[in-house]
Amino acid sequence: MAKTPITVAYGDGIGPEIMSATLAILEAAGAELDIDVVEIGEQVYKRGVKNGLDPRAWDSLSRTRVFLKAPITTPQGGGYKSLNVTMRTALNLYANVRPTVSYYPYVETKYPQMDVVIVRENEEDLYTGIEHRQTDQVYQCLKLVSRPGSERVIRYAFEYARANGRKKVTCFVKDNIMKLTDGLFHQTFDRIAAGYPDIEHESWIVDIGAAKLATTPEQFDVVVMPNLYGDILSDVTAETSGSVGLAGSANIGDHYAMFEAIHGSAPRIAGMDIANPSGLLLAAVMMLVHIGQGDLATTIHAAWLKTIEDGIHTPDIYRNNGLSKKKVGTRAFAEAVIARLGQKPERLKAVEYQPMPAQIRGQQDADRKEDKRLRGVDVFLDWGPAPAVGLGRAIEAIDAGPLKLEVITNRGIKVYPHGNPETFLTDHWRLRYLARDAETTVAPQDVLALLGKLVDQGYDIVQTESLYDFNGAPGFSAIPG
Numbered sequence: 443m444a445k446t447p448i449t450v451a452y453g454d455g456i457g458p459e460i461m462s463a464t465l466a467i468l469e470a471a472g473a474e475l476d477i478d479v480v481e482i483g484e485q486v487y488k489r490g491v492k493n494g495l496d497p498r499a500w501d502s503l504s505r506t507r508v509f510l511k512a513p514i515t516t517p518q519g520g521g522y523k524s525l526n527v528t529m530r531t532a533l534n535l536y537a538n539v540r541p542t543v544s545y546y547p548y549v550e551t552k553y554p555q556m557d558v559v560i561v562r563e564n565e566e567d568l569y570t571g572i573e574h575r576q577t578d579q580v581y582q583c584l585k586l587v588s589r590p591g592s593e594r595v596i597r598y599a600f601e602y603a604r605a606n607g608r609k610k611v612t613c614f615v616k617d618n619i620m621k622l623t624d625g626l627f628h629q630t631f632d633r634i635a636a637g638y639p640d641i642e643h644e645s646w647i648v649d650i651g652a653a654k655l656a657t658t659p660e661q662f663d664v665v666v667m668p669n670l671y672g673d674i675l676s677d678v679t680a681e682t683s684g685s686v687g688l689a690g691s692a693n694i695g696d697h698y699a700m701f702e703a704i705h706g707s708a709p710r711i712a713g714m715d716i717a718n719p720s721g722l723l724l725a726a727v728m729m730l731v732h733i734g735q736g737d738l739a740t741t742i743h744a745a746w747l748k749t750i751e752d753g754i755h756t757p758d759i760y761r762n763n764g765l766s767k768k769k770v771g772t773r774a775f776a777e778a779v780i781a782r783l784g785q786k787p788e789r790l791k792a793v794e795y796q797p798m799p800a801q802i803r804g805q806q807d808a809d810r811k812e813d814k815r816l817r818g819v820d821v822f823l824d825w826g827p828a829p830a831v832g833l834g835r836a837i838e839a840i841d842a843g844p845l846k847l848e849v850i851t852n853r854g855i856k857v858y859p860h861g862n863p864e865t866f867l868t869d870h871w872r873l874r875y876l877a878r879d880a881e882t883t884v885a886p887q888d889v890l891a892l893l894g895k896l897v898d899q900g901y902d903i904v905q906t907e908s909l910y911d912f913n914g915a916p917g918f919s920a921i922p923g
């Protein structure tokens with residue numbers, strides 16, 4: 443078999459130890475890899491490279507398109523860019539796949555039945571880094587959810603479920619509140635699910651879903667969710683499975699993929715030969731599936747399960763309960779796995795890895811353009827502490843042309859007309875203008891003319907949002923009350 447080129451980074455802290463252990467197991471198992479080692483992390487940051495990635499690493503990655511990465515130490519202090527965020531966005535790694543499995547009774551856990559795969563959207567949502575301070579009192583962070591971004595990650599979750607013999611895909615959203623952004627994710631989920639009749643699907647509101655995931659994880663199989671919920675909940679499931687040292691993750695894009703342990707560089711135990719290499723090893727197992735060496739992935743995973751079952755445990759999972767038989771260090775653990783290559787676990791469930799279908803890459807629903815019509819504008823003001831009614835009357839006195847002031851809100855709560863005098867007011871106000879009536883058309887020039895008048899009157903406009911209809915349906919949230 444031709445060797446598959448991969449890029450490898452040993453990282454910081456425990457990184458070099460667990461990477462050496464992982465690569466020793468891969469080599470002993472006969473993985474056909476052509477390894478290119480690159481430097482990332484603390485030393486690179488300290489050389490002044492803001493994203494912590496040696497420039498040569500980009501050349502290597504553009505050639506191999508597969509990255510096996512050990513954890514790094516992020517230097518304290520400002521000015522540094524998160525290497526992981528850089529990788530995800532630069533390489534368009536839209537799906538973060540995190541399997542979490544209980545290895546009960548060999549690894550202590552409150553959830554013996556857990557076998558969940560979280561598929562987290564990796565690029566959008568509140569992680570685009572678009573934040574502003576708008577007034578003295580108010581800061582904002584933009585939550586962006588795109589249709590193609592949602593489609594790709596949700597389709598990936600269903601394809602993953604199908605390829606791995608999973609029965610159900612669950613979606614977590616908060617679309618009772620975020621009707622447009624999480625609503626889009628939910629609708630996309632329902633639409634894509636219809637194309638997978640062989641796989642059960644369901645949706646939960648994330649708060650109750652999270653509570654269920656934390657208490658009865660056995661009722662979930664594959665769970666797909668927007669970035670923030672996925673970030674938080676994949677840590678919750680990893681932690682409840684027994685040890686952060688046990689979970690690996692894959693970051694998947696159409697052209698690149700990155701595999702890593704979910705834990706960090708654990709600097710306090712670095713160099714002591716006690717770190718658990720399992721998280722990185724299981725990430726490497728996912729990598730083997732990705733590069734078409736699924737048989738080897740099955741063999742290594744089985745040997746690893748047998749090692750755990752035989753009670754050969756690193757200190758993080760070693761317990762005096764009769765099931766842990768031998769406390770070993772990183773290197774000895776790797777040797778124990780190597781000695782068991784070809785063996786299968788007796789009680790723990792082995793996994794037969796199937797290749798992920800290649801056609802998932804680049805698959806996307808045809809882009810459909812909708813009829814977009816300008817209906818009005820939301821104008822956000824930084825404005826002083828006077829009562830809402832005063833602002834409302836002053837604003838209504840300004841001629842808005844074909845536009846009409848509908849409502850004023852403060853932090854999203856309606857305060858004019860007919861506001862509640864008890865509402866707590868900040869210095870962040872929104873004026874919602876809509877076309878005077880259904881027949882009136884609004885042009886961008888009408889909005890500009892209105893903004894000019896507001897500025898002339900001394901109002902401090904901190905943001906404007908055009909309000910559009912798409913195929914006749916409002917593309918903006920309604921204001922309750």
Ligand code: NAD
Nearest residue numbers: 513514515516686687705706707708709711717718719758
């Ligand atoms: P951490 O995951 O490194 O450590 C948390 C705890 O888990 C520590 O007690 C540690 O000893 C233990 N632990 C972690 N991995 C282990 C393993 N394989 N075996 C045994 N015990 C293990 O998290 P942290 O302490 O918050 O972060 C340390 C550094 O890692 C920071 O600089 C952080 O920025 C970085 N970090 C990097 C990544 C990454 O590169 N992907 C991810 C998270 C944190």
